[in-house]
Amino acid sequence: MIAFYFFAAIAIGASLMVIAQRNPIYSVLFLIASFGALSGLYVLLDAPFAAVTQIIVYAGAIMVLFLFVVMLLNAPHEDTEHDLRLHPLIRGGPLGFGVVLALVLVLELGAALVGGRESGRFAGGATSSVRAIGRSLFTDYAFAFEATSVLILVAMVGAVVLARREHR
Amino acid sequence: MPTLNQYLVLSAVLFSIGTAGVFVRRNVITILLSVEIMLNAVNLTFVAFGRALGSADGQIIVFFVMTVAAAEAAVGLAIVISLFRHKESLNPDMFTALRW
Numbered sequence: 110m111i112a113f114y115f116f117a118a119i120a121i122g123a124s125l126m127v128i129a130q131r132n133p134i135y136s137v138l139f140l141i142a143s144f145g146a147l148s149g150l151y152v153l154l155d156a157p158f159a160a161v162t163q164i165i166v167y168a169g170a171i172m173v174l175f176l177f178v179v180m181l182l183n184a185p186h187e188d189t190e191h192d193l194r195l196h197p198l199i200r201g202g203p204l205g206f207g208v209v210l211a212l213v214l215v216l217e218l219g220a221a222l223v224g225g226r227e228s229g230r231f232a233g234g235a236t237s238s239v240r241a242i243g244r245s246l247f248t249d250y251a252f253a254f255e256a257t258s259v260l261i262l263v264a265m266v267g268a269v270v271l272a273r274r275e276h277r
Numbered sequence: 278m279p280t281l282n283q284y285l286v287l288s289a290v291l292f293s294i295g296t297a298g299v300f301v302r303r304n305v306i307t308i309l310l311s312v313e314i315m316l317n318a319v320n321l322t323f324v325a326f327g328r329a330l331g332s333a334d335g336q337i338i339v340f341f342v343m344t345v346a347a348a349e350a351a352v353g354l355a356i357v358i359s360l361f362r363h364k365e366s367l368n369p370d371m372f373t374a375l376r377w
Contacts, residue, residue, distance in 0.1 A: 113279040117287045124291055124314050128298035133306045140310050147317055154284070154328045159320070159336045166343045171313070171350045178354045179306060182361050207297055214293045218286060231278065231328055241333045242340075250337055257344045264348035271355035 112153060119146035133179045137172055144168045158239050284325035291318035305357050305367045309350065316346050 123143035130136045144167045151160035246254055291314060298311030320339045327335015357367070364371050 110279060113283065117283075120287070121290055121294070124294045127310055127314065128294060128302060128307065130307075133304060133310075136307055136310050140313065143314070144317065147321060150284075150287075150321060151324055153279075154324050156324045156328065156336050156339075159324050159339045162340060162343060163320075166347060167313075167317070171347055174350055174354060175306065175310065178358060182306075182358065182367070207301055210293065210297055210300070214289070218289060221289075222282070222286070231281070238333075242336055245333055246337055246340070250341075253341060257341060260348055261344065264351050268351040268355040271352065272358045 113150070116146045116149040116153070119143070120150070134176065137175050137179060140175075141168050141172050144172070158242050281325055281329045284321060288318045288321045288325070291315075291321070303368050303370065305360070305369055308369070309353050309357070313346065313350070316342060 120143050123139045123146065126139040127136045127143065130139065144163055148160045148163040148168075151157075151163060295311045295314035295318060298314065299308050302308055302311065320342055323335045323338045323342070325335075327333065327338075360372055361367060
């Protein structure tokens with residue numbers, strides 16, 4: 110129980126820092142911390158495969174790609190001098206919209222917590238071994254798995270074509 | 278032992294943070310990072326429901342979501358690089374022309 114609140118606090122705090130940072134590099138690093146906390150939550154949920162994939166694929170591959178692009182573009186600061194004076198989260202338009210969004214969230218969470226039925230505790234015992242996941246992935250979900258390989262190929266070709274320098 | 282409700286509330290909070298990031302920030306890279314936060318909130322929901330139902334399907338869906346997120350990040354960042362080359366800016370308000 111303590112571990113759940115610990116990881117949940119890290120995940121929420123780091124995610125808030127992601128959208129509150131001016132410099133995208135800090136945003137990426139805070140997002141990696143948030144992914145680490147989510148990985149801990151997956152371990153608490155008896156999902157070791159999801160936890161390890163989260164670290165390897167998200168924190169290891171996708172975030173390195175983001176970091177690489179941020180450093181490649183070398184444009185850390187956001188737009189004009191008007192924005193340099195005010196923090197990005199407290200400008201006129203965003204502030205009003207954020208207040209509305211936060212109110213809606215609080216109302217909906219309150220309604221869900223008060224009106225909803227209390228869910229029972231999880232059944233005991235580990236239910237999902239990596240062996241079961243692999244068997245299911247290559248039998249029941251074999252078509253989706255192969256379609257994923259085509260998707261990755263298309264994404265790779267598309268990224269190369271989009272980022273290529275044009276020859277005139 | 279936390280209940281399913283607590284995981285769902287945490288997921289809803291993370292998803293809202295990601296949504297707020299997409300609407301509020303004026304930096305294309307930060308917007309993409311907020312989309313990643315939203316995808317991860319949904320992943321947490323899948324794993325929590327899979328655990329509650331005692332099935333491995335939740336983790337399999339998470340695997341596919343991660344694959345799509347990787348493809349999305351690769352194509353999205355390639356588009357960001359291409360846009361930055363043309364406009365020297367990352368502000369989405371700068372990209373108003375349909376062709377150049």
